[in-house]
Amino acid sequence: MATTPEIRTSVLIVGGGLTGLTAAALLACRGIRCLVVERHAGTSIQYKFTGISPRSMEIFRGIGLEAEIRAERTGDQQGGGIARAKNLADPDIHWSDLGWPDAHPFSPTQPATCDQHVLEPILRHHAEHHGADIRFNRQLEGFEEDARGVHARIRHLASGDEEIVHADYAIAADGANGGMRERLGIDRSGPGPLQHWISIIFDTDLPPLLKGRRFTSCFITDLNGTVTPRAGGRWLLALQYYPQKGERPEAFDAARCRDLAVRAAGRPDIKAEPVDIRAWDVAASIADRFRQGRTFLIGDAAHLMPPTGAFGGNTGIHDAHNLAWKLAMVLKGEAKPSLLDSYDAERRPIVQATQAQALARLQSWFKDPSRRLPPAVPLAPDYDVVFGQRFDAGAFLPAGSASDGPFEAHATLAGRPGTRAPHLWLERSGQRLSSLDLFGGNFVLLASKAIWHQAAEEARRRLGLPLVCEIIGSGGDITDVDGRWPAAYGLDPDGAVLVRPDGFVAWRASQGETEPARALSAALRHLGLGLVGNRERVP
Ligand SMILES: Cc1cc2nc3c(=O)[nH]c(=O)nc-3n(C[C@H](O)[C@H](O)[C@H](O)COP(=O)(O)OP(=O)(O)OC[C@H]3O[C@@H](n4cnc5c(N)ncnc54)[C@H](O)[C@@H]3O)c2cc1C
Incomplete structure (x- = not known):
């Protein structure tokens, strides 16, 4: 009798979309074995997530992907404007400059426009290059947890064959409708669906210019929808539909979508061949918990927010980033499993505040x-939302007064524990680097x-912890280029x-300590760090 094959790994990731692949890349770069199961045959063909915030770009820079993403970008961050017109042939075009502003004063990087169907293969290849096992055409069918780990039944959708996966931890990155949240018995709260949209991807011979000027997108008032041009002539038309008026997504067949694309163009003589037609809802909800036992919810599985502000996918990337290093340290036996409690404590209040910002933009x-x-x-300014996140509680030692809100002004971030460390330009051996480039390992x-x-050195010895010390200024090999250290x-x-x-400040001794080694070790212990001798093992 044939037995079901069994696979052992450290982290099972359910869902190989934007956030699942980000988590895989981040874990694999830390040397953590992970297995991604994705029910689609390949990465997304839908554009969806487009605007990568500069904070997300800092995260991708940290794993060596900044140059590749910028080289593969699908939109022109600087060149294209946002237009509004009756249709693309309308001579009366209104231009605006919505979009992420210049990030250089606050960050070593800039935002990027890179659609999800281009970004996902980049993440996939990077994760695989570092050892992640990514399996498409696989659907999670059963899931349970016991004291030793998580156990999942996976079905190969082409052959029908099954596999059992055993892992120490699982990440539910299965999107809005994947079902992991329900399996874990976690409810979600919020207003739910707010608008109904159809995304039509179509091939066209239209030029990506309006009266000679490049455009990032154009709001078509004739259709109450948006056209987004893309290189290669594969464009996106996104339209609202209204179920309360009896409109149904099934009614958007190829012939109707072709007609809509022609109406958006405002001229009948164009090529318009629909490639993909998909309905989606603008919705707002947040899972009541981001963790159940050994499983963590990230991305749309944990939270939904309207695209207004372009925070949704970026928030999922931040989730993965917050979780990956914690899982890695616990799995390597460098931190107590209690470190993982800080994932929900840190991320959920930030997600709530970010969603409130997306809703406020939708309302305006x-x-x-x-x-x-x-x-x-x-x-709140966009960059306060993405750079200025301030944790209420979690894996840091608070300093001074209690938190006074979820976002700090991004331009004046000042190294307060629970906030992202400020960016400073530094130099080492003649090479310019950002203070943020020192973090990540x-x-x-x-x-x-x-x-x-x-x-x-003493803390490292006492706790068996890989800890790096960098001295900036005359006592070390790093020069402070702008003269902002240490006051910044x-x-x-x-x-x-x-x-x-992850580049967040954990502890600060503002005026020095009489016994620095003791103070530092106490802080590290307080965070649950140091060899704990209970390295988690897959059963
Ligand atoms: C039109 C549109 C525009 C957007 N624009 C932006 C933007 O500019 N900026 C921004 O930040 N965000 C944007 N977003 C939001 C962003 O696209 C989402 O937040 C993001 O895709 C969520 O990624 P995810 O990996 O969590 O979920 P998904 O991308 O939905 O991926 C989940 C994956 O899990 C798989 N899966 C589900 N169940 C199973 C199972 N049982 N077994 C195996 N696999 C399973 C699915 O097949 C899917 O591939 C936009 C969204 C839309 C719809």
């Missing part, structure tokens, strides 16, 4: 499409005085700051 651009939304919160202690080097991190010259692998 469309009014309230559902008439069910709570009053809009005051709009292990915990990093930044200081000006060599005494902190000895403290880090809220330190005087005797102080030091401990930064997590």
Whole structure:
């Protein structure tokens, strides 16, 4: 009798979309074995996520993908404007400059426009290059957890064959309708669906120019929809439909979609061949918990928000980034499993506040499409939302007063524990680098005085923790190019700051310590770090 093949891995990732592939790339780069199961035959062919925030680009820069994403970009961040017209042939075009502003004062990188169907293969190849096992055409059919790990039944959709996967942990990256959240018994709250849209991808011979000017997208008032041009002539037309008026997504067949594309163009003589027609809802909801036992929800499985603000996919990338280093440290036995509690504690309040910003933008651009939304919160600048996130509680030692809101002003981030470490231009061996380039691997202690080097050495020995100490200034090999260190991190010259692998500040000794080694070790222990001798093993 044939037995069902069994596979053992450290992290099972259910869903190989944007966030599942990001999590796989981040874990694989940390040397963690992971297996992705994705029911589609390949990566997404839909554009969907387009605007990569500069914070997400910092995350991709950290795993060496910045140049490739920029080389493969699908839109022109600087060149194209956002247009509004009756149709593409309308001589009366209104231009606006919506989009992410210049990020250079706050970040070593810039936003990028790279559609999901282009970004996903980049993430996939990077993850596979670093050892991730990514399997398409596989659907999760059964899932259970016991004290030793998670156990999943996976079906190969082409052959019908089954496999059993055993893992220490699982990540539910299965999107809005994947079903993992329900399997885990986690409810979700929020207003739910707010608008109904159809995305039509069509091949065309239209030029990507309006009166000679390149455009990123054009809002077509004749159709109450948006046209997005893309290189190669494969364009997107996105339209709202109204079920309350009896409209149904099935009615958008190829002939009707071709006709709609022709109407959007405003001229009958164009090529318009529909390639993919898909209905989707603008919705808002958040899972009541982002963790159940050994399973963590990320991306759309954890939260849905309207695309207004382009925060949705970026929030999923941040989820994966917040979780990956914690899982890696626990799996390597460098941190207690309690470190994983901080994922929900840190991410859920930020997700709630980010969703409120997306809804406030929806309300200001469309009014309230559902008439069910709570009053809009005051709009925060886009870069406060993506750079200025401030944790309420989690894997850091709070300093000073309690948090006064989820976002700090991005231009004045100052090294407060629970916020992203500020970007400074530095130099080492003649090479320019950002302070953010120092983070990403292990915990990093930044200081000006060599005494902190000895403290880090002692903490490393005591706790068996891979900890890096970087001395900036005359006592070390890093030069502060702009003269902003150490004040930009809220330190005087005797102080030091401990930064997590995700670039968030964990602990700060603003004025130095009389016993630096003891203070640093105490902080690390408080965070649950240090060899714990209980390396998790797959059963
Ligand atoms: C039109 C549109 C425009 C958008 N624009 C932006 C933007 O500019 N910026 C932004 O930040 N966000 C944007 N978003 C949001 C963004 O696309 C989503 O937040 C993002 O795709 C979520 O990624 P995900 O990996 O969590 O989920 P998904 O991309 O939905 O991936 C989930 C995957 O899980 C798989 N799966 C589900 N169940 C199973 C199972 N049982 N077994 C195996 N596999 C399974 C699915 O096949 C799917 O591939 C946009 C969304 C839309 C619809």
